Amino acid sequence: MSTPSAEPSETRRPGSVLYVSLGLTIAIVVWGAAAGGSLSRAGAAALDGITRGFGWAYLLVSLGFLVFLVFLACSRFGRLRLGRDDERPAFRRVTWYAMILSAVMGIGLISYGVAEPISHLAAPPHGLADPMTADAAVTAMQFSFFDWGLHAWGIFAVFGLAMAWSMFRRGRRGLVSALFRPLLGKRADGPVGAAIDVFAVIATLFGTTTSLGLGAMQINGGFSALFGAPNSAGMQFVIIGVITLLFTASALTGVARGIRYLSEISIGLGGLLFLFVLAVGPTIYLIDLYVQSVGRYLSQLVSASLITPAGGDIAFMQSWTYFMLAWWLSWAAFVGVFLARISRGRTVREFIVGVLLVPSVVFSVWFTAFGGTAIHTDLAGTTRIAAAAAADANSAFFTMLQSLPLPAVTSVVTILLVVLFFVSGADANTFVLGMLTTGGSTNPPAWVLALWGSVTGAAAMALLVAGGLDSLQQMVIVSSAPFLLIVLGVAVALWRDLSVEPATPLPSPGTDGSRAAERTPEDPPEAEQLDTDRAAVPG
Structure with missing residues (x-):
């Protein structure tokens, strides 16, 4: 095995990456607050130009990552470990899967778990089925799986694998720019590397936003359904302010095991809610729908991956496919860091199989239970969830719960889940933003964490002023566009790193009795590598 290369000692001093990325973000926040209409128009124009001219790149890159990962898993590189050759995982496989699932659980499961399938039922993607039919139900689930399954986790897996290899096999710092050492050499530590880290920060920030x-x-939407509260920007600002205070305080205090317990509670509550819906909902229909939808999803995976808006459905692609792929790209750095830190000692093959399959299965099952229940009741004519989703997508989940027993209880649980998902995940994301802007420090200064927490909340408010959901989607796609090139470069750099590895792993230090296995200064004990307080990632 290659000996980890020496890296500069860790520094907590912010540098140009912090100030440049902060300046760009504040400029956007001020623009949105002072002239929201202008920002919205500029975002719409940029979105239209990017998706019409380069939308195909999102499709090809995400599909290419899947092919790349399958090749690595089946090749000789699949046997190599993310660490020393004699190193073994610190966590049992079941525990590791559970930690990956903690990264899966997020706001997206609530925001889109019903809204996306029911929207596709009413308006099937690319005209592939007649609206509000049994065939449209299968198509709706197929494209929901497409948006939240293998393509998403292929992006995360490439980034996480590259980060784990760089940190634990090569001994580099946890910076995105460090991943480019095989391509850029020492230039990765200069202005070019700083620019890469700035793009990573901007993309990650607006993914969180x-x-x-x-x-x-x-x-x-939940408060409106339960208590008749006004569904307004003012109410949303109050909610953003409270949640921002919660996750910023969590990031600052690092309450021992606090967020870990919150993550475990949220997964437990989510599991109970899922089992409840599966039990009281149309169970047999859901099983049949799942089997047929998975079959169509897998059989048409490649063809669906290459559908472009040549037929004129650019609006659908911007609202769904391109937006989702851009959202996953914006989360690549954060989720990649998390996956790397929990996977030390795993083989490349174990990492790829676990990260691709486990969360993809969880998402498909969740969407089938909740979205499938909404589809069944709408097709039976007992509800009008599709109409409610068309009027306000945020009401879809709660409207579905109203069709089942104990709607008040399940609605309260759902609101609690959204809060827990975001507080635990945003705490972790704030930490990663602090790490990326302080030279890869695993202990960023408190003021940097507080700063990024505040800026995240302010950016969310500014985008809501500028145009609500449309502005949020626009900013994700626009900010992720340059990061698409960076993630592609990460894959190329990973291949360069892997290709210089000996065909047969060399004996590890200490295995021949000559000397004990050594650790580098950036190779801390596993207990220090993993901050379990920051275990969850919103999806």
């Missing part, structure tokens, strides 16, 4: 905005709208 979108989740915060969606979470605020979802909680507001």
Whole structure:
């Protein structure tokens, strides 16, 4: 195995990455607050130009990542470990899967778990079925799986694998720019590397901002359904302010095991809610729908991956496919860091199989239970959830719950889940933003964490002023466009890193009795590598 290369000692001092990325973000916040209409028009124009001219790149890159990962898993590289050759995982496989699932659980499961399938039922993607039919139900689930399954986790897996290899096999710092050492050499530590880290920060920030905005709208929708509270920007600002205070305080205090317990509670509550809906809902129909939808999803995976808006459905692509792929790209750095930190000692093959399959299965089952229940009741004519979703997507989940027993209880649980998902995940994301802007420090200064927490909340408010959900979607796609090139470069750099590895792993230090296995200064004990307080990632 290659000996980890020496890296500069960790620094907590902010540098140009912080100030440049902060300046760009504040400029957008001020623009949105002072002239929201102008920002919305500029975002719409940029969105239209990017998706019409380069939307195909999102499709090809995400599909290419899946092919790349399957090749690595089946090749000789699949046997290599993310760490020393004699290193073994610190966590049992079941525990590791559970930790991956904690990254899966997020606001998106609530925001889109019903809204996306029911919207596709009423308006099937690309005209592939007649609206409000049994065939449209299968198509709706197929494209929901497409948006939240293998393509999403292929992006995360490439980034996480590259980060784990760089940190634990090569001994580099946890910066995006460090991943480019095989391509850029020492230039990765200069202005070019700083620019890469700035793009990573901007993309990650607006991915978080979108989740915060969606979470605020979802909680507001729940309050409206339960208590008749006004569904307004003012109410959403209050919600954003409270949640921002919560996750910023969590990031600052690092309450021992606090967020870990919140993450475990949220997964437990989510599991109970899922089992409840599966039990009292149309169980047999859901099983049949799942089997047929998975079959169509897998059989048409490649063809669906290459559908472009040549037929004129650019609006659908912007609202769904391109937006979702851009959202996953914006989360690549954060989720990649998390996956890397919990996967030390795993083989490349174990990592790829676990990260691709486990969350993809969870998402497909969740969407089938909740979205499938809404589809069944709408097709039976007993509800009008599709109409409610068309009027306000944030009401879809709660409207579905109203068709089942104990709607008040399940609605309160859902609101609590949204809060828990976001507080635990945004705490972790604030930490990663602090790490990326302080030279890869695993202990960023408190003022940097507080700063990024505040800026995230302010950016979400500014985008809601500028145009609500449309502005959130626009900013994700626009900010992720340059990051698409960076993630593609990460895959190329990973291949370069892997290709210089010996065909047969060399004996590890200490295995021949000559000397004990050594750790580098950036190779801390596993207990220090993983901050379980920051275990969850909103999706």
